[in-house]
Amino acid sequence: MRKLFLLLFGVVFFATAALAQRTITGKVTDDKGNPVPNASVLVKGTTAGTSTKPDGSFSLDVPANGKVLLITSIGFTDVEFKLGTTNTISVSMVSSDTKAIEEVVVVAYGTQKKSSLTGSVARIKSDDLLDRQVTNITQALAGAAPGIQATSGNGQPGSSAAIRIRGFGSVNAGSEPLYVVDGFPYGGFIGDINTNDIESITLLKDASSTALYGARAANGAVIITTKKGRTAAPRVNFYVNYGQSSRGIGEYDKVSTLDYHPLIWQSIKNGLQYPVTGTGQTAAVASQNASNTVATQLIYNPFSVPGNQVVGLDGKLNPNAQLLYNDFDWYSPLERNGPRVETGFSVSSKQGKSDYFFSLNYLSDKGFVIESDFQRFNARMAINTQVKDWLKTGLNVTTAIVNTNQAAGDGSNTFVNPFVFARGMGPIYPVRAFTTAGAPIFNTVTGEQWYDYGLHPGAINRPTGASPGRHIVLETLLNKRLTKRNSVIARAFIEARLAKNLTLTTNAGVDLNNTRALTFQNKVVGDGVTPGGRSTNSANEFRTITLNELLNYNKKIGEHEFSILAGHESTKNIDQYLTAERTGAIADGNIQVGNFVTATVANGREDNLRREAYLSRLNYTYNNKFNFEASYRTDASSRFAPETRWGQFYSIGGGWVLSEETFIKNSKWINFLKLRASYGSVGNDALDTYYSSQGLFGSGFNNATEPGILYTQAPNTALTWEVNTTKSIGFEFGLFKNRVSGTLEYFNRGSSSLLFDEPQGLSNVITSITKNIGAMENKGVEVQLDLGIVRSKNFNWDVQLNITSLKNNITKLPNNNTPITSGTKRLEVGEDIFAFYLRRWYGVDPSDGAGLFYANATSTTDIRTGPKGEKLTNNPTNADFGYAGSAIPKHFGSINNTFTYQNISINFLLNYQVGGKFYDGNYAGLMAVTYGRALHTDALRAWKNPGDITDIPRLDINQTNARFNAQSDRFLIDASYLNLRNVAITYNVPKTVTSKFGIENLRIFVGGENLFIVSKRQGLNSAESFNGTNSPVYTPNRLVNIGFNTNF
């Protein structure tokens, strides 16, 4: 009976539906009238649908209840077409790119129409990221918008670039922007995010836009929003990229094997001839001694003549000297072409009241240094559904599994750092072992030539400057520095409509990071030899849990539009750490701690950081012409004492769309013009420690077996939020049919009550106390220009330019504005945060080649007089110090060029910096004279004989390092650079072709990252840091890439 009824019902239903159906034919075109093939045409609310033919036409049977057609295509804004009585329709689609000015932008706690923004906001869309083959999204932020400065990062796969937005906010607290992922401050590693999942990145630059993140957005915010399902027809996106990494910046110019002995000879001879105290030897005696000494000091002699005959009394290489072997390149066995492979797919759709998006991604990025790689698996699922007409909910979960091998190129001066070892190795020391007669020494068991690591048969030791007993190639091969990380980024929300214009949203966000790091030092060569192998294993669990409740009210009365937001938010960070170390390997090949004998380290701790906030915002728009925004937020941080932990932050902003006014509206050439201004304050609590307000005795100072503690931190219960106040005024414009558009903006970002480590002097039990002392400002101008230089049917040329000019100025310091000198810098009122303060280098004394500094007023010893009566000294202790420029450039920016010819587009992105100074410590290291250590080719220009005019002082084994090379402004260099950051050549396979294969679109591209970097010195990467100093870090890589991306 039941079945019969069902059958009957079905027949009746089908018949009715069939009877009522009609056929709609039509054509879909873009805004220029070109056909849009392969667009999806769907009857809204049903599954009936088709796709357009190559000429854009379609024909579709539409049931009687079908009232609306939903037309979607990649690159175009979705169109909902209401069916009337006519059966032939034409639909025009608008490209989602050309509507730039009307786009909706993700802002703090919501979205906003771009035209109604009052703050300074920049946006990067997923399309812009398509061309970038970056493992870590921060690498794509450089040059993306004005006001953004980024370091070039380093070549270690997966590593982050440091980002600064509108200058430098703090001296002792963090200056990194806040990263927000899908609505919540992100507590994980940026490198764990799959760049293909990113829908958009919004950069919030001023207080008006960041104020709602109050507490933590003092240095701007980077808001990352992930993709969700948008199209009715399920869409599959699939991509494969393949690339190769190589070294992106060449090595410093270093002296060759043939030049090395003569230079060391010179430095020995000069040392004997020009002693610091007493009388020197004559040139002839010194030369004879130098010829003998050079052999004993350099120890190795790769030449065919005896050691004491390698350099003649004339200081030149013996003309009869032949190389016995040639194996002096320490970089080549460490380098490779590192393959980068990335593949993944996503499936997404929006069906009725629900949408979904899921994706998988696999990435393997191998660095150009052996044993350095980054492997990541990402899986993501995002579901949103309208449960009831008043209730919406969604869940968005990303998981990442990361395995990485880290090269020791972290900038520390250790033997295991390839860039320390290979850079510093004198050019006469071979990688593999040879006898003194020049014959290779073979391992009798394996038949391979031994590495020259000091413990092989027939080993002799290199001198101290050439890392004796160590071997970077062998150590890199045998050691391990592994990190494994599991991350979860989860976001969930429930949104309830309480009344007509009132919604309540509860959001929950969880970021989990479990990191295990395993360091293994082998027992054959290096640090692990003595203990017989060492394994260190550490586990870090970092959790961020955030909850917020937001109340939104929207009301439109005539031309007046209001929206009000009120909310509460709380965040908990839990940081747990456990480490264990043992030495003495039991079985070879097993590097886990349990396989070692003696426990040497066992340690652990847990730290907590909590924050709570109440927030509110009012937006008001009149007639799409006037916009007003005000926000207020109060924030508490557990970093501060109960009395002082709440801070108040606010902002106001206004916008006036001048182009809506009648006096401009009729202008032929002004399409859009907006004036906006904002003022507001944000806070910063980003201190290194979690408990800065408390007086503490630190544990970990046990004396033998007795417990021990030591006073480590003085209490400061008055400590509170650092406040950043930004004033910003700017124009946004679109001219000549939006062929010229852009922004022009002035900002003044001042930090007051700076979290400053006030020096207490070294005679105090605590040497610094963090206080709210000090003030600083960053003033600047930003220009962004988007030019549509050529717009024709087949050829488009678009250029985006941005330029930022920035000045930083310290306005108040602790201890009654006492200047603070540290390293190469000095902080002083009236100077900027990165002002160099160094010994003032004068030059070289032509009479004896001594390096001379300007002498300070008080010194009386080691004084020489310059040709113009200058008071000079060859003793760095007596040298005068002075300011020598700043690491902050005059201006910086980027140029992004896109040529599009039919289906081919060529895009290249240049980043540049003009001006600023850089202290090239790596170069200074290569100018030091130490037996066995490499030398820069500038050493060839050193002073040799009385009367020589040169800027390089005499090489002197006694005095070069102790005196002449003392840190001075001699080692400063212009930091200007030009970086071809990205090139992408893209071919969009015509839809007429792809549609034959049922493919919506197919994009094939070749490109590269960091294709060249030009700076003032070969080997120098002046984009390495903001403060203008360098260290031996993993040199940036160059990536050449090919790939495709398709939707079907």
Next chain:
Amino acid sequence: MKKILIAITAILMLAGCKKEFLDATPTNAVAEADVFTTVANGEAVMNGIYRYLYSRFDNQNTPGQGGIMLMFDFMGEDVHQALASWYTPGNGCGGWINQKNADYSYVAYPFRMYYRCIGNANSVIENVDKLIGTPADINRLKGEALTMRAWAYFNLVQIYAKRYDATTINSQLGVSMPLSATQSKLPRSTVEEVYTQINKDLTNAVAAFGTASAPRNKSHLSLRAAYAIWARVALTQQKWTLAAQYANQVITLGGFSLMSNVQYQEGFNNITNPEWIWGAFIQDDQGDTFGSYLAQISYNGNTSYIRGVPKRINSALYNLITATDVRKKMWEPSPNATNFPLPTTAFARTPYMSRKFSIRNLPTIGDVPYIRLAEMYLIIAEANARIPGNEAQARAALYTLAVNRDPSYVLSTNSGAALLNEILVQKRVEFWAEGHRWFDLKRMDMPVDRTVVPNYVPASAGGVMQVPAPSASNLWEFSIPTAEIQGNPNTTQNN
């Protein structure tokens, strides 16, 4: 349903978090308020100071007090190496330039290290009387803290001020002298004032130790250590009678004895040695592979510095050691694989290299000798040699030590300058690399002369072979570190 849901969320939203939500405390530190409650807690602070004395300061060659001992010996002529490396111009003060560079990290190293000890000792001294514990334990703790403060100020004033000269009023600038945790940013006291305080602290310390419980072990300062330090202080103040008296007190109190010739060859790495009065007591898991004392000065620790840069003795001084002296075995004039075996082939050999120090355990573990009994005999000898008419006592004290080291030693017949010189040679040999030479030269107003050292390599010291005597040169007063100048507006820089 809808209403309930809304009500719940609305309540959640309005309620906010509990007040305690925002209170967080560390797990690797103790709150200040909880520390000074019991003697055991106060003792933990004292132990923290002892541990700090064998912790790395910053670079690998700054292992607390051990590193300072070496740094200052490298400024003399008896301890040296064939190459520029640690302790030489780039990484220490052996080149006699950088001690006048206020920005130099090795200038801040002794300054900060001793002041940090003082600051913590101050908080113990201030609170010790209110701690819960037996009077004997309270007195022990008080004695330790006072001795620590005296010792630290004694080192500071020698390094950062002009030498104490008993023939004048010592009104030259000494060092800032905070005596409680609330005092900071003080101007520099005079040298005389600093020595007065040192003597006062030692007087009080000796009194407190008089009714104190026994020291836990030799890593703790004790009554005997206090007297030993006091003897050093008196010798530096040229108070010869007192110096001899305090040194004698250490010997009379007993508990220590000179080591045997066998023990002398055990590597100076074990606090259980009967001669050690005070030292660092280092467990296997408290070592710093590259940043320990023995990672610098032992002959067999497997570090790059030890492998490549053997430490050598002044060959002229070596030649003064008699053949039957056990100390002759501490160095090897012509080392080879047979007479000087080394752990691996990667270790370099160089003439006159030392084997006085060796590691106790892998990788570079071993204790550090701060004060040894032998010094007391040398102080008695020197003080008496300088007191007219006391040369017999001087020779006798010297004999006790010398005959222990060299069984064929006969009682000295020297007198006057020759006797004094003999005592000083004994001291230079006995305390090679234990941090005495620079302080002795400064105290006695003597120059550094490396030109009389046949095997000295000028390049290892930036070419500086001669330094004038302290009275003729300001090179002997280290600069006040920049960080102190910046944080303490009331201090004064040395010229």
